[in-house]
Every structure is written in structure tokens, then in C-alpha cells.
Amino acid sequence: MECHLKKESGNDEAKPLEKSESLKASAVLIAEVVLKIPVFRYFDYTVPEKLLNVITIGHMVRVPFSGRFGVVGFVVGLREATVEDSTRKLKQIRDFVDAAPLEEGIMELSAWMAERYVCPQGMVLDAITPAPVKRSSVRRAVSSSVVRLMDNEAFSVLLQSIPQAHRARRRLAEVLMSDESQSVDCAVSNASVARSALQWFVEKGVIEIRHEKISRYNPPLPSDESSDIPLPTPHQARALETIRGALDEGLHRVFLIHGITGSGKTEVYLQSISMVLARGRNALVLVPEIALTPQMIRGFRRRFGDLVAVLHSHLSDGERMDEWDRLRTGEARIAVGARSAVFAPLPNLGLIIVDEEHENSYKQARTPAYNAKDVARFRISRDQGLLILGSATPSVEDYHASINGEFELIALPDRVGGKPLPPVRMVDMREEFKAGNYSLFSRVLKASIERELGRGGKVILLLNRRGHSSYVFCRNCGEPIRCQHCDVTMKYHLNSKLLKCHYCDCQRTSPRQCPACNSQFIKYFGAGTQKVVSEAEKLFGNAGILRMDADTTGTKEAHDRILQAFENGPYGILVGTQMVAKGLDIHKVSLVGILSGDLALNLPDFRAGERTFQLVTQVAGRAGRGEMAGEVILQTYQPENPVLMAASNHDFNVFYDMELPQRERHFLPPFSSLVRLVFSGSDEPSTRELSFKLFRALNEAMDAHWKEASRGGGECFGNGSCSPPKVKFIGPEEAPVARIREKYRWHLLVAIDDLGFFSDLLRNVMSSSREFSDTSRITIDVEPQNLL
Numbered sequence: 163m164e165c166h167l168k169k170e171s172g173n174d175e176a177k178p179l180e181k182s183e184s185l186k187a188s189a190v191l192i193a194e195v196v197l198k199i200p201v202f203r204y205f206d207y208t209v210p211e212k213l214l215n216v217i218t219i220g221h222m223v224r225v226p227f228s229g230r231f232g233v234v235g236f237v238v239g240l241r242e243a244t245v246e247d248s249t250r251k252l253k254q255i256r257d258f259v260d261a262a263p264l265e266e267g268i269m270e271l272s273a274w275m276a277e278r279y280v281c282p283q284g285m286v287l288d289a290i291t292p293a294p295v296k297r298s299s300v301r302r303a304v305s306s307s308v309v310r311l312m313d314n315e316a317f318s319v320l321l322q323s324i325p326q327a328h329r330a331r332r333r334l335a336e337v338l339m340s341d342e343s344q345s346v347d348c349a350v351s352n353a354s355v356a357r358s359a360l361q362w363f364v365e366k367g368v369i370e371i372r373h374e375k376i377s378r379y380n381p382p383l384p385s386d387e388s389s390d391i392p393l394p395t396p397h398q399a400r401a402l403e404t405i406r407g408a409l410d411e412g413l414h415r416v417f418l419i420h421g422i423t424g425s426g427k428t429e430v431y432l433q434s435i436s437m438v439l440a441r442g443r444n445a446l447v448l449v450p451e452i453a454l455t456p457q458m459i460r461g462f463r464r465r466f467g468d469l470v471a472v473l474h475s476h477l478s479d480g481e482r483m484d485e486w487d488r489l490r491t492g493e494a495r496i497a498v499g500a501r502s503a504v505f506a507p508l509p510n511l512g513l514i515i516v517d518e519e520h521e522n523s524y525k526q527a528r529t530p531a532y533n534a535k536d537v538a539r540f541r542i543s544r545d546q547g548l549l550i551l552g553s554a555t556p557s558v559e560d561y562h563a564s565i566n567g568e569f570e571l572i573a574l575p576d577r578v579g580g581k582p583l584p585p586v587r588m589v590d591m592r593e594e595f596k597a598g599n600y601s602l603f604s605r606v607l608k609a610s611i612e613r614e615l616g617r618g619g620k621v622i623l624l625l626n627r628r629g630h631s632s633y634v635f636c637r638n639c640g641e642p643i644r645c646q647h648c649d650v651t652m653k654y655h656l657n658s659k660l661l662k663c664h665y666c667d668c669q670r671t672s673p674r675q676c677p678a679c680n681s682q683f684i685k686y687f688g689a690g691t692q693k694v695v696s697e698a699e700k701l702f703g704n705a706g707i708l709r710m711d712a713d714t715t716g717t718k719e720a721h722d723r724i725l726q727a728f729e730n731g732p733y734g735i736l737v738g739t740q741m742v743a744k745g746l747d748i749h750k751v752s753l754v755g756i757l758s759g760d761l762a763l764n765l766p767d768f769r770a771g772e773r774t775f776q777l778v779t780q781v782a783g784r785a786g787r788g789e790m791a792g793e794v795i796l797q798t799y800q801p802e803n804p805v806l807m808a809a810s811n812h813d814f815n816v817f818y819d820m821e822l823p824q825r826e827r828h829f830l831p832p833f834s835s836l837v838r839l840v841f842s843g844s845d846e847p848s849t850r851e852l853s854f855k856l857f858r859a860l861n862e863a864m865d866a867h868w869k870e871a872s873r874g875g876g877e878c879f880g881n882g883s884c885s886p887p888k889v890k891f892i893g894p895e896e897a898p899v900a901r902i903r904e905k906y907r908w909h910l911l912v913a914i915d916d917l918g919f920f921s922d923l924l925r926n927v928m929s930s931s932r933e934f935s936d937t938s939r940i941t942i943d944v945e946p947q948n949l950l
Contacts, residue, residue: 192247193217193255194239195225196284200938202929203282204238206247208254217255220263222291224256234259234296236287238269260295262490265507267544274540278917280925280942281530289530290505292486294479307346308372309360311338317368330355331362338369346371381463391433391465398426401572405434405548409441409512414543418519418564419552421574422583422812423783427552428458430574431515432465434550435496439469443512443547444495448534450521451475451500455745456722462498473499473506476718501526504534504541511545514538518744519551519560520776522769522947531943535560554783555776555814558821559832577787584754584785584792586778586810588801602689602697607755607795615705615734619752619790623737624781625694626761628711629653632688634661634672638681643673649901655713656692666903694737694757705734710741743781749788754781759798759806766898767949768830771805775817778809829890831945835917837924838946839910840897843939846906853894853908856934859927860912864889867923887916898950909949917944 191209207225209217217223219237227233264287272290276283288296311317321335334353338344350357363369394402401419408415421427435445449458454474462470471485471494488494490507497506501524504514516524516535524534535551542549551560551569564571577583589604599605611621631654635642642651645663652661654672662669675682691711698707710724721741728736729748736742756778763774778796786792798806808817826833839856843849868886892911900907914920921944928934928942 190243190247191217192241192243192252193223193237194241195223195235195255196238196282196287197225197227197233197235198284198288199282200285200935201282202276202925202935204284205235206250206252208243208252209240210254210256213255213258216261217258218263220265220269222259222264222296224259226253226256232256234288236264236272236284238273238283264291265509267509267541268505268507270544271505271537271541275530275532275537277925278536278921279530279532279944280921280928286530286532289502289526289532292482292502294483295486297479308343309338309346309349310370310372311342312368312370314342320363320366320368330359334359335363338363381459392429394429394433395426395576395578397574397576398430401430401574402433402437404570404572405430405550406437408548409437412546414546414548416539416549416569417551417572418556418560418569419550419572419574420556420561420564420814421552421554422577423554423780424577424581424583424787425554425574426578427517427574428461429578431517431550431552432462434513434515434548435466438512438547439466439495441512443510444508445497445513445515446503446506446508446511446538447496447498447515447517448504448524448538449498449500449517450523450744452523452741452744454498454500455725456719457725457747458745459498462496466496469494470496470498471506473497473503475500478718501534504537511542512547513550514542514547515550515552517552520553520555520557521744522773525945525947527948529941531941531946533945533947536945555779558772558818558825561814561818562822562832581786582791583812584782584794586782586794586796586812588759588796588798588806588810590801591797591799602694602757603701603755604795604797607757607797608701610753610793610795611702611735611755614753614793615702617752617790618750620728620733620748620750621705621735621753621755622742622746622751622781622784623694623698623735623755623757624739624742624777625689625691625737625757626739626777627653627688627690627758628664628692628713628739629662629690630656630692630696631686632690634684634686636676636679636681637683637685639676639679641676641678643677647902647904649899653690654686656696657713665899689757691737691739698735698737702735706732707735707737708733710736710738712739712741715741740777740781742784743777746784747787748784750790751784751788752786752790752792754785754792754794756781756794756796759796759809760800760803763800763803763805765950768825768828769947772817772821775805775809775814778806779812779814782809782812829888829913834888834890834913834915835920836945837912837914837917837920838943838949839912840941840943841894841908841910841939842902842905842941844905849906849939850894850896850908852933852939853910856927856940857891857894857910859931859934860924861891863923863927887914887919889914889920911949 191214193207193209194204195207196204217237219240221237223235223237224232225235268290272283272286275286317339321339324332324335334355337349337353346357346360350359360371364371419427419430431447438445451474459472471488473482473485486507489497497503497508516538519535526532539549560569563569587606589606591604594604614621634654643661644650645652645666645668647668648663648665650663650665652663655662659672660669661672673684676684691709695707695709708724708728714724715721727733759778762770764770782794785794796806796810800806804820805817825831841849841853890913894908894910897907897909912920934940
């Protein structure tokens with residue numbers, strides 16, 4: 163069952179125009195354009211004469227649409243006009259948004275994503291293209307006049323010959339001598355002379371003036387300290403030999419590197435990239451946003467210099483534009499970035515690396531809800547390159563694929579230098595409570611912090627919840643303070659003294675009396691990172707305490723400032739959310755304290771156990787990476803929980819063997835594919851009814867298709883079988899978070915063993931009704947990572 167883009171109207175027999183074909187001067191050219199709107203169709207526009215000889219598939223254009231001018235669209239097809247077209251009142255393309263079209267590979271990728279994620283191609287292309295490229299107001303990198311010394315020795319001799327009376331010329335000479343390459347504006351400004359003063363030096367042949375492009379993202383290259391390439395460990399050497407052999411074969415392959423924390427996965431990445439560059443191909447490295455630390459970027463730039471372009475959310479529009487252009491022109495050959503960097507304009511890709519591949523941040527929450535891992539796999543397969551997935555705690559689905567032979571497993575079971583993994587000590591907080599200790603810190607953790615600080619170590623404390631108090635409620639009537647727009651409690655933030663909703667960002671002052679019963683007995687319960695800092699300052703105030711969470715890292719370079727201060731400054735304790743669990747390699751960290759290891763265990767999500775295991779294992783791996791031995795204290799109210807027991811032993815295989823049978827029993831990934839449909843609306847009854855309408859329509863479409871296939875009159879299914887795929891519906895039912903931003907929410911989960919069939923069926927059903935195609939009310943999430 164296939165579903166293709168529909169056209170607005172016209173002759174279905176119209177012949178597409180191939181790229182190699184030239185257009186007759188008298189012919190009218192029709193461009194098929196997709197827009198960022200929730201319809202599975204393209205729209206026909208005529209091409210103006212000024213664009214006839216330059217327009218091609220992939221161009222971003224401005225077109226009139228629905229009474230608006232300058233709507234951004236993407237050309238997905240070109241053809242000569244037919245007789246029927248002459249009877250239609252077609253509108254004309256206004257102009258290009260960007261003179262450079264999207265490359266052919268990106269256009270193919272967008273078509274694949276539209277199919278897989280059941281999303282209109284125009285919305286996919288809009289997501290793929292960076293915002294600065296779509297906005298003509300963001301200018302490209304500017305050229306600047308740069309002055310360079312031609313010969314240092316000759317310049318020194320010339321400087322000595324300049325008479326003392328020529329003060330301005332001597333000042334300029336000294337400024338030029340201080341920096342071999344600098345902008346003309348800086349040189350003349352620092353010397354307090356006119357630009358014409360440079361001409362004397364040009365005529366003497368000791369300087370030259372060039373026009374060079376100045377990038378707005380231009381961090382200094384790291385010093386060459388520790389730039390020597392380390393000798394690989396035996397396991398690293400075997401991994402690199404396997405990767406080298408795969409590159410020599412020139413075929414698409416997928417590797418899963420399962421390496422414990424501190425096993426040297428990053429060095430394997432770096433040396434693999436070197437091999438790819440030596441073969442004349444390019445590389446892309448994806449890292450979760452929270453792990454994309456300046457420390458990691460410095461490591462790549464130290465090895466590869468200006469060949470590295472960085473793409474992440476903290477860059478300004480201008481900086482992102484410049485990095486995008488450096489990749490597009492070939493000036494940079496390695497892209498390092500977060501989720502959206504998977505769309506970087508890198509031709510001839512030989513390698514894509516997905517670090518911390520288990521991270522759910524690779525999944526985009528909004529439409530199109532793509533997973534960067536899946537996109538990376540499609541993209542690298544097209545270029546016949548290698549995909550490397552790396553993690554100390556791989557996802558159950560990807561580890562299962564490697565066990566079954568779909569991926570190739572590479573193990574790095576030892577830490578570099580033979581260092582042991584830190585022992586994990588579990589503390590039963592129920593016993594602490596019985597002993598009269600009501601603090602966030604168990605007696606064992608408090609004593610361990612004091613000991614490590616005393617011997618010059620550093621401490622990381624994890625609590626994966628920001629704010630001060632997790633909820634506020636009335637002790638008289640028991641009613642919590644809820645967000646007025648969402649069905650969740652509000653969190654108290656001490657610094658601002660405000661209650662905040664972490665779903666819609668609404669905030670309000672903390673009430674003096676209960677809104678429900680007017681009682682003044684308001685109590686603050688639970689803890690977040692702010693409360694941890696507050697209590698730690700009372701106990702260890704002289705240690706110096708830093709906090710790293712979404713509230714402290716919102717500004718540019720905030721991550722770097724905090725981590726540099728912790729690593730090199732007079733700070734002994736870093737408190738944080740999951741941000742402190744990944745990408746940190748600070749050798750003085752000798753103790754990790756996990757304040758509430760069971761915080762996420764009971765969430766209504768089948769991956770709750772897996773994510774708890776991953777978080778505990780990852781943050782534990784921050785300890786003992788240097789000369790000082792490491793230790794981990796895991797506080798919990800469930801010390802007998804098998805997930806925590808496996809994590810405390812750093813034993814992934816025990817966790818995997820325990821988790822897999824439960825997934826199979828309940829027909830969950832990797833034994834099925836999941837699709838989640840989320841329905842939202844300002845009216846709860848109509849939202850509920852919409853969910854049941856689509857549920858019934860899907861069942862009816864399935865029944866009709868199966869009956870047709872059983873009679874031999876229809877197509878077989880995507881799995882190649884003419885017997886129906888196994889399918890399981892869960893819902894429709896109210897979503898666990900039933901209201902967000904004043905929108906009521908219902909959802910429907912579909913587990914199926916033939917995702918291609920169901921995606922086509924869903925697309926056809928949604929295209930059949932304007933009510934179903936409204937993406938403001940129905941969100942499609944293929945292989946969801948969040949079920950709340």
C-alpha cells in the first residue's frame with residue numbers, strides 16, 4: 163500500500179522535467195511546491211522568467227498562498243506546462259529564499275521521513291532547514307580586510323630603520339609586529355592612524371592586505387597540550403581494526419560500541435574519523451545536547467582544528483548560518499552537534515557517529531517527531547558509509563539488534579589505564595528515617611563527602627529534579643497548588659521565590675493561604691537541586707558549591723563557565739540534574755552521590771526501569787577517572803529493586819536479560835513498533851470523541867484491507883506476507899498528563915509488527931478527512947520515547 167504526494171489539480175500524465183533537460187524559451191515551467199502546512203500534497207506554481215534557467219528541485223522559494231505573500235516553500239518537482247494547466251489560474255513563484263538548493267540527498271531524506279513519520283514533506287523540509295537559512299534578515303558571513311606580515315625578519319629590520327620622528331609609522335609598525343594576521347580596522351585603530359598609513363608598508367613588500375571571510379563563530383583553537391594521539395588499548399585496537407576493515411570494504415555497516423564508562427570510546431571515534439578523512443570522505447558526530455560540552459568540542463577541535471563545524475542550540479542565528487555554510491562549501495568536513503545536526507549539509511559521508519545512543523533527546527517531541535538515530539541510519543546507508551552507535555548503557559532495542567546480527571557488536575569492557583569501575587554502595591533511606599535522620603543526606607553520604615573534600619577530591623551530587631520543592635500543598639485540606647493551565651503540580655523555586663510549571667512555564671507567587679479552603683497551613687514538600695544546594699551549604703559551606711541544571715545553563719557558554727569553575731576553581735561540590743551524568747571527564751571527581759536513585763522508577767512508562775538503570779550507571783561512571791579512586795553512594799527507598807541492584811553492580815547484561823522477557827510478554831519494542839497518537843483540544847468531550855473517531859476509522863480501514871487481501875484482490879503487507887500483521891491497541895484513554903497549556907489530552911497507543919503497513923494506512927485515513935489531518939489537534943509520534 164503506497165501513498166504519494168497529491169497535486170492540487172491538473173493532468174496526472176504531465177511529464178516531469180529531468181535535471182539534464184533544457185527548457186524551450188517559449189515553454190511555461192511548472193514548479194511543484196510543498197509548504198509547511200498539514201496536508202499531504204504539493205501545489206503548482208509557474209516559474210518566473212528570471213528563474214527559468216536556474217531553478218531546480220531543492221530550491222527554497224517564496225510563494226503567495228491563502229492571501230499571504232512570501233510564504234516559504236520547497237520545490238519537489240519541475241515539469242513543462244500542459245494544455246490543461248493553461249486553463250488554471252496558477253500563481254507565480256516570487257523569488258528564491260536561498261540561491262543554493264538543498265542537495266539531492268537531503269531531498270531524498272525528506273521524502274523518506276515524510277513516509278516513516280507520517281508527516282507532510284513540507285513540514286519535514288521546514289524542520290530540516292535551519293531557521294537562519296529561511297530568514298533573509300540573517301546575513302551571511304561578511305568579508306573583512308585583513309593585514310598579514312610577509313616576512314617577520316624583514317619587517318624587524320624595517321622597523322629599526324624608521325626614524326623616531328615618524329611616531330605614527332613606528333606605532334603602526336609595532337602594532338603590526340604584535341600579530342602576524344589581524345583586521346585592518348583593528349590595526350589602524352590600535353595605532354591611532356589612518357588606513358592610508360598601511361600603504362607605505364605594502365610598497366616596502368613586508369605586508370599584504372587581503373579580503374577574507376570572517377566567521378561569527380570563531381572560538382580559539384585549543385593549545386596543542388596533550389595533542390599526541392594516545393596508544394590504543396588492546397580492545398580499542400581491535401575495534402579500530404574492525405572499523406578500518408569495514409571502511410576498506412566500502413559497504414554500509416552498523417556498529418554498536420558497548421563500552422563501559424571511561425573505556426575510551428571517544429578516542430575510537432577520533433581515530434575512526436581520521437581514517438575517513440584520509441579516504442577523502444566526511445564525518446558527522448551526533449551528541450546529546452546535555453553531553454555536548456565545551457570539553458568535548460575542544461577535544462575534536464584539538465585533533466582536527468578548523469575542519470570541525472559545531473551545530474547546537476546555543477549558537478546565535480549568524481553563527482549557525484556561518485557553520486552551515488562552512489559545511490556546505492567544504493571548508494569544514496566534520497560536523498559535531500546535537501539532534502538537528504543530522505541534517506548538516508555534508509556530501510560524501512563516510513561515517514556517522516551517534517554518541518550516548520541510548521539518549522531519548524535524539525527524539526524530537528514536536529512534528530515531525532523524528533529520531534536522529536533512524537535518520538542517521540537512512541542517510542549513511544545512501545552514501546554506503548558506516549554508522550557507529552556508542553554507549554555504556556545501550557538501548558534495549560539496539561542491543562537486541564546487535565545480538566540478533568542486525569548490528570555488529572564491538573565491546574570495550576575495560577577502563578583506559580586499567581582503572582576499576584567505582585564501587586557503588588546502596589543506602590536504605592527507610593533506615594535513615596527510622597534513625598531520625600530526615601535530611602536529604604544519609605549519614606554515610608555526609609561522612610563520605612567530608613572525607614573526600616578533606617583529601618582534595620571533588621564531589622558530584624545528582625538529583626534529577628530542578629527547583630527547590632517539588633510540590634506545595636495545604637495541610638488542612640490536602641489540596642496541592644496546581645498549574646491553572648496544566649494538570650500538574652507547580653514547583654517552588656527558591657531564588658525567584660516563585661511557583662513554576664515545568665510544562666508550560668507559567669509562574670505565580672507562592673500563596674499565603676490555600677486557594678481551596680483559605681487555610682494558612684501551607685507546606686513545602688519534596689526536593690529539587692536548589693534545595694540540595696541550600697542544605698549542602700549548611701553542611702559543607704566552605705567547600706564551594708555549584709549548581710548545573712536548566713535554570714543555570716540557559717545563557718550562552720554557561721555550561722563551560724560552570725564546568726571550568728568546578729574543574730579548575732575552588733569548588734568542591736557540583737549539584738545537578740542529568741546534565742552532570744554525561745560527557746564529563748573531570749579527573750579529581752572521587753565521589754558521586756545519587757540522592758534519590760528511585761525517583762523515576764514508578765513513572766507510567768515501560769522504559770522507566772531502563773532509564774533509571776542508564777542514569778545511575780552513567781553518573782556513577784563520573785567517579786574515579788583520574789588518579790584518585792572513586793566511590794558512589796546510591797540513596798534509595800527501594801534497595802531491593804532489581805534494576806537498582808543491577809546498576810549498583812555496573813551489570814548491563816543482568817539488566818538486559820531481566821528486561822527483555824517482559825518486553826516480549828507485553829509485545830513492546832524490540833518485539834513491536836509503537837505509534838502514539840496524541841489528541842488535544844480546549845474542550846475535553848470533543849477531544850475524547852476525536853480519539854475514538856480515529857480509532858474506529860483505523861479499525862475499519864484495517865478490516866477492509868485484510869478482507870481485500872484475503873480475497874487475493876489487494877496488496878500484501880509490508881512484511882511480505884498476505885496474512886495480517888500482529889497489532890495491539892492500547893486506548894484511547896486519557897493521557898497520564900491530562901492537560902497541558904489549557905489543552906485536554908487523550909492518547910492511543912498502537913503496537914504493531916509491520917510499521918510500514920500501519921504508517922501507510924494511517925496516512926491514508928488521515929488524508930481522507932480534514933478533521934483527522936489537523937496536526938494542531940492530532941500529533942503522530944512514531945516510536946515514541948515519552949508516554950506522558
